[in-house]
Amino acid sequence: MTSPANSSSLTGEILVVDDTPANLTLLRQMLSARGYNVQVCRTGEVAIKSATLMQPDLILLDIRMPDLDGYEVCRWLKTNPDTAEIPVIFISVLETTDEKVAAFQVGGADYVTKPFQAEEVIARVEHQLLVRRQKAQLELEIQERELTEINLKTSRSLLASVLNSTLDCVSALHAIRDNEGHIIDFEWLLANAVAAKAAEATPDVIIGQRLLKFMPQYADVGLFDDLVRVVETGKILNRELCYQSDTLCGWFQAIAIKLDDGVTLTFRDITARKQMELALKASNVELQQQANLDGLTQVANRRRFDEYLQETWDYCLKHQQPLSLILGDVDRFKLFNDTYGHQAGDVCLQKVAQTLRSLVQYPDDLVARYGGEEFAIILPQTEAAGSIRVARRLRDAIRQIILYPEAEGEPTSVTISLGVSSLTPLAGLRPAALIEAADLALYRAKSEGRDRACWQLVRSLT
Numbered sequence: 001m002t003s004p005a006n007s008s009s010l011t012g013e014i015l016v017v018d019d020t021p022a023n024l025t026l027l028r029q030m031l032s033a034r035g036y037n038v039q040v041c042r043t044g045e046v047a048i049k050s051a052t053l054m055q056p057d058l059i060l061l062d063i064r065m066p067d068l069d070g071y072e073v074c075r076w077l078k079t080n081p082d083t084a085e086i087p088v089i090f091i092s093v094l095e096t097t098d099e100k101v102a103a104f105q106v107g108g109a110d111y112v113t114k115p116f117q118a119e120e121v122i123a124r125v126e127h128q129l130l131v132r133r134q135k136a137q138l139e140l141e142i143q144e145r146e147l148t149e150i151n152l153k154t155s156r157s158l159l160a161s162v163l164n165s166t167l168d169c170v171s172a173l174h175a176i177r178d179n180e181g182h183i184i185d186f187e188w189l190l191a192n193a194v195a196a197k198a199a200e201a202t203p204d205v206i207i208g209q210r211l212l213k214f215m216p217q218y219a220d221v222g223l224f225d226d227l228v229r230v231v232e233t234g235k236i237l238n239r240e241l242c243y244q245s246d247t248l249c250g251w252f253q254a255i256a257i258k259l260d261d262g263v264t265l266t267f268r269d270i271t272a273r274k275q276m277e278l279a280l281k282a283s284n285v286e287l288q289q290q291a292n293l294d295g296l297t298q299v300a301n302r303r304r305f306d307e308y309l310q311e312t313w314d315y316c317l318k319h320q321q322p323l324s325l326i327l328g329d330v331d332r333f334k335l336f337n338d339t340y341g342h343q344a345g346d347v348c349l350q351k352v353a354q355t356l357r358s359l360v361q362y363p364d365d366l367v368a369r370y371g372g373e374e375f376a377i378i379l380p381q382t383e384a385a386g387s388i389r390v391a392r393r394l395r396d397a398i399r400q401i402i403l404y405p406e407a408e409g410e411p412t413s414v415t416i417s418l419g420v421s422s423l424t425p426l427a428g429l430r431p432a433a434l435i436e437a438a439d440l441a442l443y444r445a446k447s448e449g450r451d452r453a454c455w456q457l458v459r460s461l462t
Contacts, residue, residue, distance in 0.1 A: 012057035012129050016040045017047040017073070018091070019065045023114075026363070027060060027091075030118050031125065033315075044068025048076055051083050058128055060121075063092040063103070071106050078107035087128040091116060115363040135238070142236055146257050149264060169195040169252075169267035172259060173211060175231050183228045186211040186262065195267070223254060230256045230263050237263075240270065294369040296346055297353035305368035305376055309431050312364070312380045317425035324379040324387030324422040327438040328356070328394065331415045331450040333373035340405035348414060349373060351401050359397055360390070375416075376438075384422035384455060391418045391453035399451070415451035417442060423458045433458050 014036045016027045024040045031038045039054060041047050044067050051059060059077070063070035070090055077083040087109035092099070095113045103111050110124050173186035188206050196203045199214040206214060211224070218224040221241060230237050237256035250271035256263045294301040300308070309325075316323040330336075330352055337345035353375065356367045360377055370376040377394070379387050394416070401414040419442025421434050441456035448454070 011035050011037075013037050013039070013054060014058050014060065014125070015047065015050055015054065015056040016060045017044070017065070017070070018042065018060075018062040020062070023062070023091075027121070029319075030121065034122060036125075044070070044073040047073050051077055051086065052080070055082070056086060057132065058125060059086055059088045060091055060125070061088050061108075063090055063094055063099070071102060074103070074106045074108055085132075087132060089124055089128060091121070115361055117363055138238060139236055142238070142255060142257060146259075146264075149259075166192065167194060167269070168192075169198050169265075171195045171265045172262065173227065173265060174260075174262040175228075176210065183231060186224075186227065189262065198267070226254075227256055227263050227265065230258050231261065234258045240274075294353075297350055297369050299353045299357055299375070300366055300368035302368065302370060305366070305370060305378070308366050308368075309378055309434075312378055313425050313431045313434075316380060317427070320424055321381045322383045322422060322424050323434065324382040324384065324390075324420065325434050325438045326377040326379070326387060326391050326394070326453075327370060327419045327435075327442045328375045328377070328416045329418075329442055329446065330373040331417055331446075336405075336412070344403070344405040347405075348401075348403055351403065352398060352414065352416065355397050355401060356394060359393055382422070384420075387420050387422050388453065388455055391420045394418065395451065395453050417445040417450045418453040419443070419445055420453055420455040421458055422455070429458075 014031055016024055016031070016038060017040075018024050018027070019042045021042075024042070028038045028040055039050060039056070041050050042065075044065050047059075047061070048068075050056075061070045061073060065073075068076075070092065074088050074090075077086060077088065084107075088107060089110040089112060090103045090108045091112045091114060092103075093114045094100075100111050109128055112121055112124060170190075170192045171188060172190035174189050175183045176185040176187055178184050188209055188211065191199070191203050191206045193203060196206050199206055201209075201214060212219060218227075223239075223241070226237050226239060229235065236258075237254060239254045240251060241254060242251055250269060251274040253268040253270050255266045255268070292300055292304040312323060315321070330348065333345065333348070336348060349369075353367070353369065356375055356377065360367050360379075362379075364380045365382075366378040368376045368378070377390070379390060382390070395418055398414055398416040402411050403414065404411050419438045419440065421437035421441060423429075423434060423437075437456040437458040441454040444456070445452050445454040
């Protein structure tokens with residue numbers, strides 16, 4: 001759960017569509033806490049009406065719904081000019097590749113699998129809103145550039161001088177139509193030196209020639225169809241693509257603007273920027289994993305536990321919601337480790353961690369490795385009775401773990417002792433009080449014979 005204190009600088013209107021009330025409530029609280037104006041609805045038909053009326057900046061859309069599913073809703077939105085530009089993030093339990101591909105094919109901008117992590121949803125929401133605002137800024141810059149080009153049109157020699165001074169590929173193309181008025185090709189009206197070189201010609205040779213004669217690749221990558229749409233709709237094209245030819249290879253940004261019955265087309269080399277973006281993305285993913293995951297068990301580490309406990313404490317304090325903590329300690333682990341070796345001990349801890357993580361599935365719950373053979377489970381918005389039930393399920397599941405630490409030896413089972421504490425945070429009380437109570441409960445569970453869960457009331461206001 002994300003701390004409300006870390007609110008985003010981005011704001012906007014968000015429409016959340018899900019037929020599950022709990023999901024709607026969670027997403028509304030999470031996004032509202034970040035400063036967004038959130039509207040919710042539970043059916044596809046209502047979603048279409050709401051999107052048309054409110055024109056949100058972003059839509060979070062479930063796939064499985066009782067009337068129209070998310071695919072149908074998104075397909076309708078993308079065919080309606082009033083809603084076609086609204087980015088759609090699918091949030092669904094469906095997680096196969098075919099289902100994700102289908103979501104992007106109908107126009108989805110992103111896809112989040114349930115159960116989701118709040119941080120991931122916020123990051124993807126903020127990314128889509130930022131991209132949309134950057135696009136608007138870019139369109140404004142392009143419009144300003146178009147005005148400049150119109151002014152320069154009065155002097156062909158001055159225009160040629162300006163165009164040949166840039167490293168971008170710049171062309172002006174006029175539509176060639178058949179007898180029925182369909183665009184079948186483009187004629188080069190102008191090409192700077194860089195654009196002519198890309199076509200393996202010179203500016204004097206290429207003027208008056210057909211585009212597809214020199215650049216048939218445009219049809220193969222769909223760029224020709226994009227240019228046709230620019231002429232027919234007047235909408236600006238801004239597309240990034242990986243382009244390869246005998247003379248060019250790399251990432252390029254293609255910007256096309258309608259000019260009379262044709263287009264001005266600019267190619268800008270963004271290879272260096274794309275390489276930096278990909279490297280930065282990979283580096284950020286790796287650093288985030290290293291910072292938050294325990295290397296052995298692949299659950300959250302102690303650093304992430306401390307950070308997340310404070311975040312959930314602050315949230316539950318603000319909204320007066322219950323918060324529970326479970327501390328678990330693998331029984332007789334030191335004896336097991338000494339008897340069978342550290343490698344077998346590592347396997348034991350990995351099995352325990354996998355079992356705990358498989359049973360704690362709510363998106364706001366967190367499983368962490370607290371210390372050597374100790375694990376911690378943070379349960380936001382969970383009262384004492386619920387946390388005790390969770391602890392007992394965990395205890396029963398750990399009992400089912402059977403290890404074979406020696407090739408021909410007898411199998412051995414694993415048990416865990418669990419300490420549980422719960423409270424609704426109060427001003428003046430710190431998270432350490434919750435940890436202390438859970439630790440006392442864990443000590444009692446060990447003292448009473450292990451392989452059990454005990455609960456402890458939080459008493460002190462320290």
